[in-house]
Amino acid sequence: MSTFDFTTSTLTFEAIQGWKVETVEAFLRFKQKDFSLSDAEIQKCVDCSFNGTALLKVNKDGLMSFVGLRYGPALNVMRFFQILKNQSKKRHRVTDNTPEFCRQIATPFESLPSIPELKTKTILLKPFNRKIPLEQNLYTKCELSCYDFPISDYFVKYDEEHAYSPIHLSVLCYIALQGTEVGSSKSSRIGDWDSLIRNPTSVLRKHFDTKHLWDADREEKSTDDGLIDAKRLLISKMKTWSPSLYGDLKYILAYAAGGAQLQFYAIDPSLNLHVISDRLxxxxxxxxxxxxxxxxNIHRIIRSMKSLLPETVVPVWKLFKRTYGDIFIADTQIEKRIHSFSAYPFSNMTVLKNIYRDTKDIKNIIHAVSDPWIDNNSYKVILAPVGINRTPRTEQEVKAAIRCVLNALVGLHKFGYVHRDVCWPNILQLTDNSWMLIDLECAGTDDESVNFDPLKDWAPEVIETKKYTKKADVYMVGRLLRNVFISLSEKAYEFERATTAELDSRLTAQEALQHPWLSNAK
Structure with missing residues (x-):
């Protein structure tokens, strides 16, 4: 296993020459997105016993014919190392100043541009506070190819003698502007979209908080005539403008890509689509x-939006990987998937279908839009509503959240079900400031044996007997008070003791709702 730290160590021509095969593999995985490499292509490099010396000596054609890389990734790898070789010819060490450049280039506007201003199509082409260094040959090529466009307003020739240069940023810009030869399939276009849109976005995000706004809306199609469909889908997939998602924003930013055609838009609270760039x-x-x-410039606008955002932003239109699958969050719904469901240890399809059907009218609990289903051994369910994942910050919020959770458990327990994973990550706040219990995929029936390892904060009797009861859910509610980092009153601790007492003395969910501590919970 490689011990080279690519995030802190200085990459030099000399250092790479000493890399073993495992270090080259680790580096390629670290730069996988920047280079548009697939897992299979990285494995091909390992199979060819590529060490640091071989990596520096091979050319693009060798990477394609001998290793088997595609044209685009082979070109990206070679460009990166060519720039590094040029830097290594100098006698002094060059420091990567990408963070400072990113902060200066993406400086917020003095005031947030309005939609009428954006529609002039000039805002997105505003010069930056600092010019971006480009490799000299590429800069000259840009000047010649863009003879009626003021390249010098945005870029400057890369000065290899300068000790402080944005090496990472310059390499990404080099890859983005050079482009690759791509086919018409969506898979072949992804590398191009990555190099031009997602990779520069990624490096900018490392140096300031964009609060997921660039994930707000995008649509991509593989062919040029697909731009019209992509534009239509931008709006059709949005169901509502939620303050919990967008706060006081006047618009969100979006783009549609159809093959080699790209265009940027602003979407207002009435879900109108405004064109803010030419078709590129x-x-x-x-x-x-x-x-x-x-x-x-989009990131400059995003930074200008900060004061208008809600305190916690839901990362919509984004896929999140989980241990057993993933979730995709849209503006009004969530698609949850569990891969290899036949090996999933926590519940089964019969129980999950029944739970979602029986609890469809219960408040303060996540609901299935339709019955869960199995597709090629993958469990899928569409859930609503969308909530915000945050831990309460005051005792009053803690009380409100716990009252909502107990209401959900009373409903679950009425039908003979138990949740089995009551914890703060599974409790979301809704737009009306109420709270909702989620993740029923760990639920089961009352007083049944569990055949998987204990979860955090399970009641002692469950660990001893391997049987999970309704009162074990109440125990987990009591343990919630131990997992908030605020000062609580004595009455709060009385509630905790009553809900985490020995099994025979422990309150039920209905009894816990009547506890004096919750008397003024809103």
Whole structure:
């Protein structure tokens, strides 16, 4: 296993020459997204016993013919190392100043541009506070290809003698502007979209908080004529404008991509789509230059939105990986998937279908839009509503959340079900400031044996007997008070003791709702 720390160590030509095969593999995985490499292509490098010396000596054609990389990834790898080789010819060490450049380039606007201002299509092409260094040959190529566009307003020739340069940023811009030869399939277009849109976005995010706004809305189609469909889908997939998602924003930013065609938009609270850029052709250099400039200015706009955002932002239109599957969050619904469901240890399809059907009218609990289903051994369910994942910050909020959780448990227990994983990550706040219990995929029936390892904060009797009862859920509610980092009153601790007492003395969910501590919970 490689011990080289790519996030803190200085990459030099000399250091790479000493890399073993496992270090090269670790580096390629670290840069996998930047290079648009697949897992299979990285494994091919390992199978070819590529060490640091071999990596530095091989050329693009060798990576394609000998290793078997695609054109785009092979070109990206070679560009990166060519720039590194050029830097290594100098006698002094060059310091990567990407963080400072990113902060200066993406400086917020003095005031948030309005939609009428954005529709002039000039805001996204505003010059930055600092010019981005480009490799000299590429800069010259941009000047010649974009003869009617002011390249010098945005970029400057890369000065290899300068000790403080944004190496990482310059490499990403080099890859983004050079482009790759791509086919018409969506898979072949993804690497191009990554290099031009997602990779620069990723490096910008490392140095300031965008609060997921660039994930707000995007749609991509593989062919040029797919831009119209992509534009239509931008709006059709949005169901509502939720203050919990967008706070006091006047608009969110979006883009549609159809093959080599790219266009940027603003979407207002009435879900109207406003065009804020020309249609950019990524098959020519000027189109790519303008697209990259738009990306940087979009992040300037995003930084200007900060004061209008809600305290906690739901990362909509984003896929989150989980241990057993993933979840995709849209604006009004969530798609949850569990892969290899036949091996899933916590519940079964019969129980889950019945739970979602029986609890569809219960308040303060997540609901299934339709019955869960199995597709190629993958469990899927569409859930609503969308909530905010945050831990209460005051005792009053703790009381409100616990009252809502107990209401949900009373409903579950009425039908003979138990939740089995009552914890703060599974309790979300809704737009009306109520709270909701989620993740029924660990639920089961009352007083049945459990055949999986104990979860955190399970009651002692469950660990001893391997049987989970309704009162074990109440025990987990009591343990919630131990997992908030605020000062609580004595009455709160009385509630905790009553809900975590020995099994025979422990309150039921209905009894816990009547506890004096919850008397003024809202």
């Amino acid at each position: 052709n990524l098959d020519n250099l000027q189109g790519r230059v303008e697209a990259l400039i738009c990306i940087f």
